[in-house]
Amino acid sequence: MEISKQNKIKNFFKRYGVMIVAGVFVVAIALTIGLTLPAAQEVSTTELSFTLPMNNAEITKDFSDQDLLYNEVMNRWETHLGIDFASEDNAVYSVLDGTVLSVTNNSLEGYVVEIEHTDGFVSVYSSLSENVLVEEGDTVEKGQQIGEASSTATAEFTDAQLHFCLLKDGVEVDPNLYIDLQNK
Numbered sequence: 001m002e003i004s005k006q007n008k009i010k011n012f013f014k015r016y017g018v019m020i021v022a023g024v025f026v027v028a029i030a031l032t033i034g035l036t037l038p039a040a041q042e043v044s045t046t047e048l049s050f051t052l053p054m055n056n057a058e059i060t061k062d063f064s065d066q067d068l069l070y071n072e073v074m075n076r077w078e079t080h081l082g083i084d085f086a087s088e089d090n091a092v093y094s095v096l097d098g099t100v101l102s103v104t105n106n107s108l109e110g111y112v113v114e115i116e117h118t119d120g121f122v123s124v125y126s127s128l129s130e131n132v133l134v135e136e137g138d139t140v141e142k143g144q145q146i147g148e149a150s151s152t153a154t155a156e157f158t159d160a161q162l163h164f165c166l167l168k169d170g171v172e173v174d175p176n177l178y179i180d181l182q183n184k
């Protein structure tokens with residue numbers, strides 16, 4: 001009786017031992033990936049500390065990639081993949097250390113400065129006046145003034161405002177997720 005029981009157990013492990021080991025291995029890998037991935041993402045975003053693009057600013061239009069917001073100047077409803085700011089002194093600051101990717105000008109967005117940061121972030125500042133304080137290739141520090149808000153973005157503004165966008169890996173993201181806009 002005892003011997004046959006032992007044999008049964010032996011046979012069981014001979015047959016299924018490999019499968020059991022493989023199963024345990026797969027579960028261990030799944031747990032490792034599941035536990036390390038979210039942790040790694042949290043670290044990469046909390047390491048960066050953004051500052052506001054304007055001081056004592058009012059948010060005149062918030063980010064919206066789902067709901068349509070009304071554009072009074074163009075008389076149409078549209079999504080808004082950035083945040084609009086207005087402030088008393090109109091000064092516009094880089095939200096992080098970075099390198100100026102481009103300084104451009106067009107009739108709908110006005111003067112536009114793009115700044116590249118670490119971790120795949122690019123910040124974009126539109127509707128600047130022609131008095132842009134940086135050039136392509138310049139290294140800028142977080143909080144450094146790069147220009148001043150104006151009404152050059154004729155597709156959006158009739159008074160001095162900043163249209164601010166934040167891109168992560170080439171895609172517009174909600175700046176509210178990264179910048180504490182209540183702490184102005």
Ligand SMILES: [Zn+2]
Binds near residue numbers: 083084156164
């Ligand atoms: Zn805007």
